[in-house]
Amino acid sequence: MKEDIKLFNAITEELNRERNTLEMIASENFTSRNVLDVVGSILTNKYAEGYPGKRYYGGCEAVDKVENIAKQRCEELFKADHANVQPHSGSQANMAVFLTFLNPGDTVIGLNLAHGGHLTHGSKVNFSGQFYNFISYNVDKETGLVNFEEIMKLAKKHKPKLIICGGSAYPRFIEFKEFRKIADEVNSYLMADIAHPSGLIAAGEHPSPWPYCDIVTSTTHKTLRGPRGGIILLGNDFKNRWGIVAPKSGRVKNMSELIDSSVMPGIQGGPLMHVIAGKAIAFKEALQPEFKEYCKQIISNAKTLALTMKELGYKLITDGTDTHLILIDLSDKKITGRLAESRLEDAGITTNKNMIPYDQKSPFVTSGIRIGTPALTSRGMKNQEMIFIANLIDKVLSNIENDKIIIDVKSDVKELCSSFKLYENLI
Numbered sequence: 001m002k003e004d005i006k007l008f009n010a011i012t013e014e015l016n017r018e019r020n021t022l023e024m025i026a027s028e029n030f031t032s033r034n035v036l037d038v039v040g041s042i043l044t045n046k047y048a049e050g051y052p053g054k055r056y057y058g059g060c061e062a063v064d065k066v067e068n069i070a071k072q073r074c075e076e077l078f079k080a081d082h083a084n085v086q087p088h089s090g091s092q093a094n095m096a097v098f099l100t101f102l103n104p105g106d107t108v109i110g111l112n113l114a115h116g117g118h119l120t121h122g123s124k125v126n127f128s129g130q131f132y133n134f135i136s137y138n139v140d141k142e143t144g145l146v147n148f149e150e151i152m153k154l155a156k157k158h159k160p161k162l163i164i165c166g167g168s169a170y171p172r173f174i175e176f177k178e179f180r181k182i183a184d185e186v187n188s189y190l191m192a193d194i195a196h197p198s199g200l201i202a203a204g205e206h207p208s209p210w211p212y213c214d215i216v217t218s219t220t221h222k223t224l225r226g227p228r229g230g231i232i233l234l235g236n237d238f239k240n241r242w243g244i245v246a247p248k249s250g251r252v253k254n255m256s257e258l259i260d261s262s263v264m265p266g267i268q269g270g271p272l273m274h275v276i277a278g279k280a281i282a283f284k285e286a287l288q289p290e291f292k293e294y295c296k297q298i299i300s301n302a303k304t305l306a307l308t309m310k311e312l313g314y315k316l317i318t319d320g321t322d323t324h325l326i327l328i329d330l331s332d333k334k335i336t337g338r339l340a341e342s343r344l345e346d347a348g349i350t351t352n353k354n355m356i357p358y359d360q361k362s363p364f365v366t367s368g369i370r371i372g373t374p375a376l377t378s379r380g381m382k383n384q385e386m387i388f389i390a391n392l393i394d395k396v397l398s399n400i401e402n403d404k405i406i407i408d409v410k411s412d413v414k415e416l417c418s419s420f421k422l423y424e425n426l427i
């Protein structure tokens with residue numbers, strides 16, 4: 001590897017960035033060394049289109065074992081009737097679910113991207129908004145919370161085939177039970193996209209989507225702390241609720257087989273066996289009692305960070321958080337999200353600019369920043385560090401033009417990072 005100097009240097013640069021800065025992007029995390037090692041293993045060499053025992057290629061005995069281990073652990077972790085561990089990403093997982101449940105042009109209700117949803121929940125620049133008739137629900141202007149009366153009205157008016165709950169910038173618990181009431185009222189399927197809180201759900205620190213949701217998708221690399229990828233989970237209650245009639249064809253079919261065939265051959269070819277092995281490790285890690293403690297600390301850290309930011313005079317969307325993420329409204333500070341992101345990065349604090357609900361600015365500028373605690377918590381940081389970090393963030397945002405202060409903060413950040421080692425024996 002060291003012979004490829006250019007690439008080696010770029011990777012070393014990224015390692016140093018991860019070590020010496022505060023990673024506060026809510027959707028990022030640091031996997032364990034075991035996950036890293038397995039994702040870099042020889043399993044990347046193997047083509048294994050199909051599923052264990054039913055592959056289109058020879059030589060799959062060992063990778064069949066790998067996939068079965070991952071699938072069983074995933075089902076145990078999420079108490080699911082069936083798990084598909086092959087989606088290459090959260091977006092692919094969502095695409096496969098849409099292919100299972102919808103015909104092109106069908107109506108779906110999902111959270112507006114500008115209000116905390118996700119691109120795959122109907123954005124016009126995404127396949128979802130182009131292939132399906134997505135109707136977006138907004139959060140309440142005053143509280144920032146999902147407004148169930150509005151969703152009920154939209155559902156009754158548009159009669160969606162599928163309702164999606166969950167998003168990428170919603171700081172509160174997803175209220176699965178409330179969504180079920182609406183889905184029942186209009187006889188719609190209910191999908192939860194738990195990409196963000198899946199680790200917290202696995203640890204029992206966020207309410208479970210069962211028995212309310214029919215189908216669940218997630219990424220594996222956010223709070224779940226696994227490798228980059230996606231999963232699809234089928235609920236135990238699907239059969240009780242819907243019988244065994246397939247959503248699209250009307251034919252009687254096994255739902256788990258239908259989901260699997262939507263992933264492969266529906267939208268993907270060969271699975272990434274090295275990543276599936278990494279997922280298997282992450283699921284096992286998440287089944288350990290320490291993972292519950294880790295998730296408790298993620299939330300406790302986020303609450304401390306939120307409270308300190310509020311005490312320092314910042315407005316938070318929904319006035320706080322139940323989870324790992326916080327959305328800061330900077331509109332009264334006369335700072336854009338773009339400027340805040342850039343100056344915080346200069347100070348060694350990595351965040352992302354984010355639209356706030358009813359934002360007057362474009363997605364490239366925005367009036368907010370989103371911050372999260374999973375990665376900092378993985379490094380071992382606790383509440384005391386959160387108070388210190390909130391004050392550093394405030395120092396940057398209150399002195400946005402002052403290079404001297406930004407340099408001072410950067411050195412404080414570096415010192416803090418040096419006490420919380422990351423990937424110590426790597427390179």
Ligand SMILES: Cc1ncc(COP(=O)(O)O)c(C=O)c1O
Pocket residue numbers: 027088089090091092094117118120166167168193194195196219229230
């Ligand atoms: C709610 C939600 N769904 C889906 C995704 C898509 O995941 P990926 O980036 O792996 O495609 C994300 C990623 O940010 C997300 O936040």
